[in-house]
Amino acid sequence: MNVRTLCLAILHHQDATGYEIRKLSTEGKYAYFVDASFGSIYPALAKLEDEGLVTCRLEHQDGKPARKVYSINEVGRDELRLNLKESPTPDVFRSEFLLIGMCADLLDVGDMERALDTHIAQVEAEQIKINEMKADLPEGENNWLHNYGMTCMNTQLDWLRANRERILQYSASVARDADKDGAGSQPGAITMPAAAE
Amino acid sequence: MNVRTLCLAILHHQDATGYEIRKLSTEGKYAYFVDASFGSIYPALAKLEDEGLVTCRLEHQDGKPARKVYSINEVGRDELRLNLKESPTPDVFRSEFLLIGMCADLLDVGDMERALDTHIAQVEAEQIKINEMKADLPEGENNWLHNYGMTCMNTQLDWLRANRERILQYSASVARDADKDGAGSQPGAITMPAAAE
DNA sequence: GTTAGCATGTAAACAGTTACATGATTGT
């Protein structure tokens, strides 16, 4: 998927300016599809207008600079429908935190603790964000999406909170410089305490 | 994060060729960090060797083409450690399926059903993949990562299976051409059946 | 006999980001 389709999808739900599309796609409820910045959104909108899939009206405001408000038309909706009909590509999940976890033996417990707490804070922030989106959604409309997201977020956070100490214990046991009471850093020799599920 | 760091992280755990690194980072246990193809991996390895962070030995095999097996050295591990010490950026989650869900009103129920079942099959495949990774991991080593992943995957799949019918009912109620028994397609007028959590 | 897998590498193309340029308003 690309910025083009993202713009069509947003405009399908509401008229918007390039500025608003960027906000929606980085912070708002369209943040789970593609990253897009001004440098890709403005050219994409210009091209869509060129091709006749969207229309544009200029709104002058006093004080603030003028807005170019885009609207989708039926040609655009057809194009969007066509894109949507294709089988979805698999979800993408990427986590720098997991890579840190995989290389825990290179870091001391302090580093690991900081990374873990940063990560927990990030997931918490995400959960709050999703929760706030609910207010934004019309009654009964598409709230299965909201419900799906909340369920996954809650599980993730619950697990992280329940296993924080165990992760740190494990980190201490494999850390390269960790050599207290001779247990040392032979990888594989240490058994991780059973994780709570 | 980039291909460079990914290569260092993989080489921290095992010697590998460019070919193997690609497999590990697209299908294997390093698939949650960065997408990388030959076009980015080979140049990255060459540069790392150039900079003296990794070494390379040529392994001739009969029949198959020769392999260039890379190993990380202490300079490389220091560089990796430096990268890992930085606070992790937030997890990235992208889903084309969710975008389809958001635009359900543009599709008929058949399209939605196909998309949903494709998605469920993809999550199932992912779950199986993660499960198979466990056998690959040394006893007790880093299995909290495995446990974390399985917990999230299970929740996701359970939710999808429990709510499949409700999603399709909702889809039918908002589909643009859906006009049986006059209930029609006024968005917002339909209340979604309560979702099972 | 054709496809898939192993194995390396390059060049062209592309998508997208970053930084810049401009300028008014509002809040600290």
Next chain:
DNA sequence: ACAATCATGTAACTGTTTACATGCTAAC
């Protein structure tokens, strides 16, 4: 005074993908 928000847009850059080139083996 300074930063942030609103608002548009471009140019340079970067990172990555796609397609190509090569060639041998094993499986279907």
